[in-house]
Amino acid sequence: MNITVFGIGYVGLVTAVCLAEKGHRVYCVDINEQKINMLKNNKLYIYEKDLEYIFKKNKQNLYFSLLDNFNFSHSNIFFICIGTPEDEDGSVNLSDIDNIIKNIGQNSKSNSIIVIKSTVPIGTNKKIENYLKKYETNNLKFSVVSNPEFLSQGSALNDMLNGSRIIIGCEDEVVKNIMLEIYKDFNSPKIVMSRESAEMVKYASNNYLALKISYINEIANLCDITGANIDEVTNAMGYDERIGKSFLNAGLGYGGSCLPKDTKALKYISLSYGYELKTINATILVNEYQRTLLYNKAKKLFTNFKNVKVAVLGLTFKPETDDIREAISSYNIELLLTDGAIIQAYDPKGIDNFSKKYPSNKYSIKYYTNIEDTLKNTDICFIFTEWNQIKNITPEIFIENMANVVIFDGRNCYDKKQMNKYDIKYYSVGR
Numbered sequence: 001m002n003i004t005v006f007g008i009g010y011v012g013l014v015t016a017v018c019l020a021e022k023g024h025r026v027y028c029v030d031i032n033e034q035k036i037n038m039l040k041n042n043k044l045y046i047y048e049k050d051l052e053y054i055f056k057k058n059k060q061n062l063y064f065s066l067l068d069n070f071n072f073s074h075s076n077i078f079f080i081c082i083g084t085p086e087d088e089d090g091s092v093n094l095s096d097i098d099n100i101i102k103n104i105g106q107n108s109k110s111n112s113i114i115v116i117k118s119t120v121p122i123g124t125n126k127k128i129e130n131y132l133k134k135y136e137t138n139n140l141k142f143s144v145v146s147n148p149e150f151l152s153q154g155s156a157l158n159d160m161l162n163g164s165r166i167i168i169g170c171e172d173e174v175v176k177n178i179m180l181e182i183y184k185d186f187n188s189p190k191i192v193m194s195r196e197s198a199e200m201v202k203y204a205s206n207n208y209l210a211l212k213i214s215y216i217n218e219i220a221n222l223c224d225i226t227g228a229n230i231d232e233v234t235n236a237m238g239y240d241e242r243i244g245k246s247f248l249n250a251g252l253g254y255g256g257s258c259l260p261k262d263t264k265a266l267k268y269i270s271l272s273y274g275y276e277l278k279t280i281n282a283t284i285l286v287n288e289y290q291r292t293l294l295y296n297k298a299k300k301l302f303t304n305f306k307n308v309k310v311a312v313l314g315l316t317f318k319p320e321t322d323d324i325r326e327a328i329s330s331y332n333i334e335l336l337l338t339d340g341a342i343i344q345a346y347d348p349k350g351i352d353n354f355s356k357k358y359p360s361n362k363y364s365i366k367y368y369t370n371i372e373d374t375l376k377n378t379d380i381c382f383i384f385t386e387w388n389q390i391k392n393i394t395p396e397i398f399i400e401n402m403a404n405v406v407i408f409d410g411r412n413c414y415d416k417k418q419m420n421k422y423d424i425k426y427y428s429v430g431r
């Protein structure tokens, strides 16, 4: 089938590439000329595991165009993968989506299906369909389907090709069948429901994941006070199938472009209906507290970070991505820089993005692609992302390179008992 994907960010590019992998002809449309030119030249502007391989493999089924030059007669199925950032009050900003919907209304020449993949407040799909009615004629009808994405950065390709579920929010039988046809070769259960439910599934899922992380982080904090060990606790909890083993990793909390935004959005949405989501309020508060838990602990030890040489291992919000949005590292580095620390930072994929935000010529931060160089002569080390390269560091490497071996491990990367065998000051979360 011929499909157009609007918004070629993380979600849009992964969606387009996976649709092409399943044999569809996919038109990728964006307003960013640089992105479109790079893609035309076979270059990707994001790092995501396996993306480059599947992109190149399916290049013959992928077409790229700037929105202004796009010929809408190529297809009448439009996937919307435009970002829905948060406004200052936590509400969802839909202005970029509105713009593209208007374009579709003005330019479509035949009956069209608009598939909303972006995370949008409950009721948005219906509102979009109502808005498009003004462009309808006898021969032109618009149908809007909610099809939220469940891509997790670092495993996005697998999540799309073999996802846990494909949600189709659609009440129209013909449109439903077209959606099932698009996804017929995708190896995931397809669940059809109302558009409102589909929109809610997305928020409820992300908020539940955030809640699970904040809950386990609070239990970890309690472990610290009581002498229990969170690793032993979560391992045993995970045997209960009702709880499950995943998303129980205690640490400095969740970051990224989704969970922080979607928790605040659902809080805002519920309040706009006059209902207060108490669990989500607590989730957000715990995460804000957790982010700087180890910084605050370290501050008690050092009292002052002025001219203290600090090694930072891990800048991205999680491993296997170059994304630094809402990364826990940012919150801590901001505080350390304000305190006058001299930072040496390492990340396998995040340096390009992070150094744009904190360039070495403006801030007291140097970037390294080698872990030993990063640790060299430092007095304290913070770990913010559990990359394998970081998890594989042996205690000897810390000892050989650091001036004083004081480690604040925000992702519980190492076996605490093993670390305690050495003359190392080692702090982690909940152990």
Ligand code: UGA
Residues within 6 Å of the ligand: 119, 149, 150, 151, 152, 153, 154, 206, 209, 213, 246, 247, 248, 249, 250, 251, 252, 253, 254, 255, 256, 257, 258, 259, 317, 318
């Ligand atoms: C999240 C959801 O997991 C996806 O299902 C969803 O589709 C996506 O948002 C989205 O809305 O697009 P993502 O933001 O890529 O995906 O990352 P997660 O794997 O959820 O991790 C989020 C944060 O939680 C990371 O900072 C991670 O380090 C942290 N985390 C995760 C923990 O602190 N503990 C855990 O046990 C798991």
